Amino acid sequence: MNQAERLRTVEDFVRQELIGQETALDSLADAPLPLYKSFMDTGLANWWLPEQYGGQAVSLEDSVRMVSALSYGDAGAAFSLFMTVLATSMVNLYGSPELKQKYLPGLVAHPGFCATLGSEHEAGSELGRMTTTVRREGDELVLDGKKAFSTNTGFARFVVVIARSADDPGDYLAIVVPRDTPGLVVEKRWDVIGVRSSATYEVSLRNCRVPADHALKGNGLRLLEIGLNASRILIATTALGIARRVRDLCMDYAATKQVKGAPLEDNAVFAGRLGQFEMQIEVMTRQCLAAAREWDEIAARPDAAQEFYRRGTLKSALAAKMFCGQTGFQIAAAASEMFGGMGYTHDSIIGKLLRDVRYVSIIEGGDDVLRELVYNRYVLPAANRG
Numbered sequence: 001m002n003q004a005e006r007l008r009t010v011e012d013f014v015r016q017e018l019i020g021q022e023t024a025l026d027s028l029a030d031a032p033l034p035l036y037k038s039f040m041d042t043g044l045a046n047w048w049l050p051e052q053y054g055g056q057a058v059s060l061e062d063s064v065r066m067v068s069a070l071s072y073g074d075a076g077a078a079f080s081l082f083m084t085v086l087a088t089s090m091v092n093l094y095g096s097p098e099l100k101q102k103y104l105p106g107l108v109a110h111p112g113f114c115a116t117l118g119s120e121h122e123a124g125s126e127l128g129r130m131t132t133t134v135r136r137e138g139d140e141l142v143l144d145g146k147k148a149f150s151t152n153t154g155f156a157r158f159v160v161v162i163a164r165s166a167d168d169p170g171d172y173l174a175i176v177v178p179r180d181t182p183g184l185v186v187e188k189r190w191d192v193i194g195v196r197s198s199a200t201y202e203v204s205l206r207n208c209r210v211p212a213d214h215a216l217k218g219n220g221l222r223l224l225e226i227g228l229n230a231s232r233i234l235i236a237t238t239a240l241g242i243a244r245r246v247r248d249l250c251m252d253y254a255a256t257k258q259v260k261g262a263p264l265e266d267n268a269v270f271a272g273r274l275g276q277f278e279m280q281i282e283v284m285t286r287q288c289l290a291a292a293r294e295w296d297e298i299a300a301r302p303d304a305a306q307e308f309y310r311r312g313t314l315k316s317a318l319a320a321k322m323f324c325g326q327t328g329f330q331i332a333a334a335a336s337e338m339f340g341g342m343g344y345t346h347d348s349i350i351g352k353l354l355r356d357v358r359y360v361s362i363i364e365g366g367d368d369v370l371r372e373l374v375y376n377r378y379v380l381p382a383a384n385r386g
């Protein structure tokens with residue numbers, strides 16, 4: 001499939017499976033939802049995976065276009081369908097050839113999911129305080145701990161767990177753990193307030209044993225930071241898809257709504273608001289594409305793994321997530337007011353879009369945390385950085 005065909009396939013899927021299904025998508029139906037399989041049956045499962053593993057090697061820039069189209073239909077579905085990118089990027093860049101061969105081709109040949117287990121209740125965003133540990137016993141790694149949130153784990157093939165080394169508490173590892181490993185227990189699915197067609201779980205690890213070669217190469221916290229570059233850009237893109245949908249809903253509404261004896265679409269206040277939305281959507285689009293292009297340029301280098309490791313978190317990815325999360329929420333909030341009382345009911349989908357877009361500013365680091373990260377990494381003079 002070329003990119004034009006891929007985009008057409010995504011748009012057909014959005015029309016057939018998502019548009020008009022908002023009540024069902026918002027109902028926290030049992031996961032995995034049948035629509036995940038419908039999407040994977042289109043041949044686009046985990047579309048970014050390299051060709052050597054059977055994937056389509058789609059660039060992150062083209063992935064932004066696909067995720068914008070998907071999240072125009074439903075951000076939760078888009079989120080579950082691309083979130084595998086976080087774990088697969090870490091495995092692809094820092095796994096041994098044997099590990100990659102063992103875990104990546106299966107995600108395309110028999111389309112499925114993987115997940116990342118990083119966050120913990122006590123540590124919060126100070127991941128260095130995490131209490132999940134990994135210790136070496138003979139030829140095995142043994143994991144113990146509890147992870148607060150992990151998307152897709154309930155039906156994943158494998159997970160990547162970030163854990164503190166029990167043998168060297170200053171060190172952290174990223175370890176591939178098959179989902180059916182004894183001791184890996186899904187405690188519950190969270191009743192989230194938005195993106196409810198995705199599925200996020202609390203998970204325990206009790207004496208979970210995997211072969212020692214299942215650790216990725218490098219410091220686990222650094223690898224997580226690197227994996228988050230791609231997923232943060234795509235999460236930002238879901239705010240863009242939602243904002244485009246909100247704009248179009250406002251235009252439909254304004255064609256029928258009368259104000260002062262004329263259609264709302266002829267009203268100067270409405271025109272000003274929609275002009276503002278369009279300007280914001282343009283900047284969101286350009287930031288997501290630019291951040292993705294920067295990621296693609298690094299990924300294309302022969303020393304991509306080393307270069308990502310040297311650079312860690314990319315400013316462009318942080319800026320995309322913060323800007324799109326804040327702007328998408330502003331747009332959805334302004335639109336919900338525009339719909340009047342109906343905008344505050346479940347009879348209009350604007351409330352769902354407002355709840356959906358909120359996740360962008362919360363997950364993979366809330367804005368307070370990311371602002372501090374940008375300050376420490378990119379504002380402070382190099383000599384003063386921690």
Ligand SMILES: Cc1cc2nc3c(=O)[nH]c(=O)nc-3n(C[C@H](O)[C@H](O)[C@H](O)COP(=O)(O)OP(=O)(O)OC[C@H]3O[C@@H](n4cnc5c(N)ncnc54)[C@H](O)[C@@H]3O)c2cc1C
Binds near residue numbers: 119125150152
């Ligand atoms: C739908 C959903 C899906 C998720 N999926 C995954 C997943 O797949 N894998 C995974 O590992 N995690 C996942 N998460 C977890 C998510 O990434 C975290 O919830 C998020 O990063 C916020 O971290 P926290 O919950 O620990 O909150 P905290 O870090 O405790 O932050 C709470 C608040 O404390 C304040 N705060 C914290 N640190 C600072 C600081 N340095 N400076 C100033 N204020 C600060 C801020 O106001 C912040 O918003 C998911 C969460 C949700 C809701």
